[in-house]
Amino acid sequence: MADSYLFTSESVSEGHPDKVCDRISDEVVDLFLGADENARVACETLTTTNRVVIAGEVRGPDSLVTDGQVHRDKIEQLAREAVKSIGYEQHGFHWETAEVDVLLHAQSSDIAQGVDASGNKDEGAGDQGIMFGYACRETDALMPAPIHFSHRILKSMAEARHADPSLGLGPDSKSQVTLQYENGRPVKTTSIVVSTQHDEDVDQDRVREIVSEHVASVLPEGWMCPADEFYVNPTGRFVIGGPDGDCGLTGRKIIVDTYGGMAPHGGGAFSGKDPTKVDRSAAYAARYVAKNIVAAGLAEKCTIQVAYAIGVSKPLSIFVDTFGTGTVDNAKLIGAIREVMDLSPRGIREHLKLSRPIYAPSAAYGHFGRQPTDEGHFSWERTDLVEPLKAALT
Missing domain, CATH: 3.30.300.10 (GMP Synthetase; Chain A, domain 3)
Structure with missing residues (x-):
């Protein structure tokens, strides 16, 4: 890579449709591991307008799986609590009224025999x-700066949203940070994009003001991009959001x-897997x-x-x-x-x-x-x- 270049990374909030799915899938993992550290979970979630579909393979204790049948009521309640915690109480996606389909079933015995330890065979990898x-x-967290700042902007906004609902921000948001690198080191921000869901009665000037405060609190001093390269809700409106606006998948x-694209990725997702x-x-x-x-x-x-x-x-x-x-x-x-x-x-x-x-x-x-x-x-x-x-x- 050249010594001087621009590099961009994005983040999405906990209320992004895909992240709602990741959260529910990981809540299922935690439920099973909390009951049995040897549980097996491969859980996928789909969300759309007022609907959650949870599917995959599990193996766990009798408290969660009996005669190969998953206790669906416990999974459904867990999903509703996760959606409520994120903050969805909207007409098109509400923790209380959404339909929740639980399609989890018992893990394949063929997979189990390959993964489990037995005799002189140690526990094997769950997949190739x-x-x-x-x-x-680049940062104190020893992470690439573009993704680090992208995450921190949205996390700061989410904390404010949870603490003060009167701000009028919704759960669904995205950020994108572009940094200028000189001699292989980040030196300033050249552009920032933040899109955030908001209540209908919150105008875009107020949204920009709120977002600006959080961006300024996250970036190093003097790193703010030029005003004409600071894009907030570029479409001009973001009221319909979350799974009601876009289907989500784990x-x-x-x-x-x-x-954030700074390093290779093997291709496998994390959430929903033991x-x-x-x-x-x-x-x-x-x-x-x-x-x-x-x-x-x-x-x-x-x-x-x-x-x-x-x-x-x-x-x-x-x-x-x-x-x-x-x-x-x-x-x-x-x-x-x-x-x-x-x-x-x-x-x-x-x-x-x-x-x-x-x-x-x-x-x-x-x-x-x-x-x-x-x-x-x-x-x-x-x-x-x-x-x-x-x-x-x-």
């Missing part, structure tokens, strides 16, 4: 695939979920390793790739690229990674303690660059591998 992790020094915002699915757990592990390499001062930026085969416990390959910024050879880094981190599905799950109900908060505003919590959320954002990595390289 490649996963990527990335970290860089897993359709994978670039928003990761690095941690035996390496689409999710190995992508978390790859970010964890990449972040710790950068945090340890071993590189200014780092991409990790890992690959798996369904039913096989060991990763088929590990790839590291530090883009010429590394302080040690990439081959040595791979050796250190293997020494400090077991990248088998079981190893990842146990090291990061992923078999817990920790996923619903990750459904919006990115899976990476977030703050780890004492309850185990975002454990892959810890930097506790810094010293082990350094020790492995000495």
